[in-house]
Amino acid sequence: VFGTVTKSAVATGADLVGYTFNSDNDRLEQPYNSDLDFGTGDFHYTWWMKNTSIGSYQGIFTRGNGKLEMIYTSSEELSVRVGSSTQIISSSLPVDVWNHCLVVRRGGVVYTYINGELDNSNASNGTGSVDTSVALTVGNRASELTREFSGSLALLRGSATAPSPEQIKYIYESEKVLFQDGAQATLYGDSDAVTALA
Numbered sequence: 001v002f003g004t005v006t007k008s009a010v011a012t013g014a015d016l017v018g019y020t021f022n023s024d025n026d027r028l029e030q031p032y033n034s035d036l037d038f039g040t041g042d043f044h045y046t047w048w049m050k051n052t053s054i055g056s057y058q059g060i061f062t063r064g065n066g067k068l069e070m071i072y073t074s075s076e077e078l079s080v081r082v083g084s085s086t087q088i089i090s091s092s093l094p095v096d097v098w099n100h101c102l103v104v105r106r107g108g109v110v111y112t113y114i115n116g117e118l119d120n121s122n123a124s125n126g127t128g129s130v131d132t133s134v135a136l137t138v139g140n141r142a143s144e145l146t147r148e149f150s151g152s153l154a155l156l157r158g159s160a161t162a163p164s165p166e167q168i169k170y171i172y173e174s175e176k177v178l179f180q181d182g183a184q185a186t187l188y189g190d191s192d193a194v195t196a197l198a
Helices: 165-179
Strands: 005-009 017-021 028-030 043-050 058-063 068-072 078-082 086-089 098-106 109-114 117-123 136-138 152-159
Touching (some): 043 058, 043 165, 078 098, 078 109, 109 165
Antiparallel strands (some): 058 068
């Protein structure tokens, strides 16, 4: 954690929390991790975001200096950059609500999905996620740490796999209930004995 990163419930009474970045230099970082060197192969990143204000090129997360960037633009869009040549601009995202975003490279094409639906695509053979000895920066732009994301982020993760459109829809439908008032997402208690499974 760098700077002040706050977390709060994603909805009234909900267990799940979102992370908010309040000022310059605020961010989460994971040191260089070779598991994220996806090369020119398939991969995907998925996360939820609640964009609350408009700013110029706010960093959602980046890896390397422009090699892999997810940016929220002043036009309320998601800008995806993989390598030096591939850029995709999404449709405008609704403001002040939680949106599910998923970026996947499947068979040399990068696709963006918003709330379970295909939004845009572009051919990509760039090695955007290969940049040795660089951190994964979350909530800001690695190359310009005055571009903190002004909303909240939750459930960010990535994988060297390319889920199908059906799987992406399933991810969205399964997770959206966690963003409702009173949604429970945590197992509580003082015993590790399993008494039920669903």
